[in-house]
Amino acid sequence: MTRPWRWLAGIAAGAALYIGLPYLLVQRGGLGIVTRGDPARRQVALTFDDGPDPRSTSLVLDTLRAAGVQATFFILPALGRQHPDLLRRLLDEGHEVLPHAHRHQHAWTLLPWVAFRDPGQATREVEQLTGTRPRFQRPPHGAYSLATVLGQHATGVTGVHWTVEARDWAADATPDTVRAEVARQVTPGGIIVLHDAGPGARTTPAALPGILEDLHSRGFEVVPLRDLRGARPGTLRDVWRTLRGR
Secondary structure, three states: OOHHHHHHHHHHHHHHHHHHHHHHHHHOOEEEOOOOOOHHHEEEEEEEEEEOOOHHHHHHHHHHHHOOOOOOOOOOOOHHHHHHHHHHHHHOOOOOOEEEEOOOOOHHHOOOOHHHHHHHHHHHHHHHHHHOOOOOOOOOHOOOOOOHHHHHHOOOOOOOOOEEOOOOOOOOOHHHHHHHHHHHOOOOOOOOEEOOOOEEEEOOHHHHHHHHHHHHHOEEEEOHHHHHOOEEEHHHHHHHHHHOOO
């Protein structure tokens, strides 16, 4: 093998280790992260990413309060500092506040040392804002590199994924399509991801009343992640079952 081909082979092997394996085992297979709760219990966790934003998070909170529902918010700490009154409302109304990211950027595009530090930075910032040490963290886009995985382990937080992706951020999304996606995908023990800020906030506040109505009419208890029974990090056996589609 000539030297250029050796370099290319080395780059390919490095990419497979750094991105390919975390994508397959963690992001797709759920190894070491929470992906769902007890499938025998008619319960779902409702989660929101990317906030807080006073233009949209307030509308989401109004709907949750009217429905008597508490949820989990994976926040960007910088926005929490910018909007302390909104952060205080999240906490006062009993919602779970957890770290999303210090830098909202896809893990594959971050330099390795930046991706490694990000879970720890976000976790420490959220702890300073809330006074509570977070147990969980969800990276932007639910994406992992090897550095992300190692950074979570070094910080002592567990990653969280989802079973229901409502695509509220899609350019062609409407409140009706978001509501329909949740209704189509939801199963007992599931984790729903929506957005209370960013592109998803264009549709989610309007879709949320109907989503909650559908879930309650189907007998689902809607809870924050902390109350999702049976939620635990995935094992290699879970990965095998997931990748086999069972």
